[in-house]
Amino acid sequence: MENSKDLRKWLDDMALPHPLVIAGPCSAETEEQVLKIAHGLKDTDVNYYRAGIWKPRTRPGNFEGVGAIGLKWLQKVKAETGLKTATEVANKAHVDLALEHDIDLLWIGARSTVSPFIVQDIADALKGTDKIVLIKNPVNPDLSLWLGAVERFSKANIKNLGVIHRGFSTYEKSKYRNIPEWQMAIELQTRFPDLPLINDPSHITGKRDMIFDVSQTALDLNFDGLMIETHHDPENAWSDAAQQVTPKTLIQIMRDLKIRKETDEEAAYNNELSNLRAQIDVIDNQLIDIMGRRMKVSDGIGKLKKQKNVAVLQTNRWNAILGKMILEGESKGLSEEFVLKMFKAIHQESINHQEKILNS
Ligand code: PEP
Ligand code: MN
Numbered sequence: 001m002e003n004s005k006d007l008r009k010w011l012d013d014m015a016l017p018h019p020l021v022i023a024g025p026c027s028a029e030t031e032e033q034v035l036k037i038a039h040g041l042k043d044t045d046v047n048y049y050r051a052g053i054w055k056p057r058t059r060p061g062n063f064e065g066v067g068a069i070g071l072k073w074l075q076k077v078k079a080e081t082g083l084k085t086a087t088e089v090a091n092k093a094h095v096d097l098a099l100e101h102d103i104d105l106l107w108i109g110a111r112s113t114v115s116p117f118i119v120q121d122i123a124d125a126l127k128g129t130d131k132i133v134l135i136k137n138p139v140n141p142d143l144s145l146w147l148g149a150v151e152r153f154s155k156a157n158i159k160n161l162g163v164i165h166r167g168f169s170t171y172e173k174s175k176y177r178n179i180p181e182w183q184m185a186i187e188l189q190t191r192f193p194d195l196p197l198i199n200d201p202s203h204i205t206g207k208r209d210m211i212f213d214v215s216q217t218a219l220d221l222n223f224d225g226l227m228i229e230t231h232h233d234p235e236n237a238w239s240d241a242a243q244q245v246t247p248k249t250l251i252q253i254m255r256d257l258k259i260r261k262e263t264d265e266e267a268a269y270n271n272e273l274s275n276l277r278a279q280i281d282v283i284d285n286q287l288i289d290i291m292g293r294r295m296k297v298s299d300g301i302g303k304l305k306k307q308k309n310v311a312v313l314q315t316n317r318w319n320a321i322l323g324k325m326i327l328e329g330e331s332k333g334l335s336e337e338f339v340l341k342m343f344k345a346i347h348q349e350s351i352n353h354q355e356k357i358l359n360s
Pocket of ligand 2: 026
């Protein structure tokens with residue numbers, strides 16, 4: 001993208017004393033519900049009021065949103081509370097209606113970002129708009145799809161862009177509804193350092209009691225804002241009941257979150273930081289060196305197996321290594337999740353090395 005600094009302008013212009021906050025129900029249900037929640041969020045740190053009007057439900061038969069009538073309720077929210085408004089758009093008809101009703105911020109849902117056709121259609125419909133457009137990560141952990149969507153909107157001359165990190169779905173069960181894979185958001189931030197990055201702890205966790213911790217992690221990682229689903233009666237919400245918090249809880253969360261500075265000028269802090277970073281650099285070099293040595297040994301095993309025509313993968317040996325390393329890792333304060341990930345990656349590299357030798 002040509003002028004990346006321009007990407008931050010819409011956020012910088014707001015000159016907020018805190019991260020950007022987008023809050024409101026998963027879905028607009030009734031006019032009373034929409035207004036009641038909005039009044040609960042009036043005169044707080046909340047900047048944008050969100051409500052889903054068209055709901056992308058994974059399976060049919062669930063509440064699919066109230067449709068265009070909900071846009072009128074959002075207009076009422078703006079008139080009565082002064083809150084700016086936000087909703088999800090998934091096609092040209094949604095875009096046209098949302099613009100007609102002067103919605104201030106439009107977001108692209110995770111199920112739309114996966115499809116370049118849908119993304120292109122929405123980008124064409126929004127061409128040249130000065131509304132804020134936030135692109136959620138795709139449901140699957142594919143950075144290219146996410147980047148591709150950013151590029152399509154940027155090419156459509158949409159200047160006030162940003163992204164929302166809402167986590168990624170997995171086949172395996174985890175404590176999250178959508179695992180955060182923080183590394184993916186960090187990589188996107190590295191590619192587009194000026195693109196505002198918002199965290200959506202509601203869809204990452206799927207559970208209201210985990211929202212605070214994920215929000216704090218996001219702020220620790222320098223995210224620019226939070227989108228948190230909020231409902232006056234979460235248990236009885238028509239969608240995503242388990243993850244919504246009341247306006248009162250949201251206000252408490254905002255009060256308790258620690259906002260980190262990007263940096264500090266103090267000399268002693270910077271000296272100590274440089275010192276620690278120098279140690280990290282040395283250790284990282286050692287890690288690479290030791291991995292290289294490990295793979296050399298793997299090459300030796302590959303040559304040996306080739307002589308005897310033996311298969312590369314030895315499942316029993318591999319399981320024994322994993323079990324041992326998980327215990328070893330635990331004693332050094334490393335999580336099982338990390339040790340598993342690390343050894344799976346090492347094992348894969350080792351297999352690649354041996355494959356190369358066996359087939360040479
Ligand atoms: C939502 O924000 O309510 C929503 C449907 O989110 P996602 O696209 O992240 O699933
Ligand atoms: Mn939701």
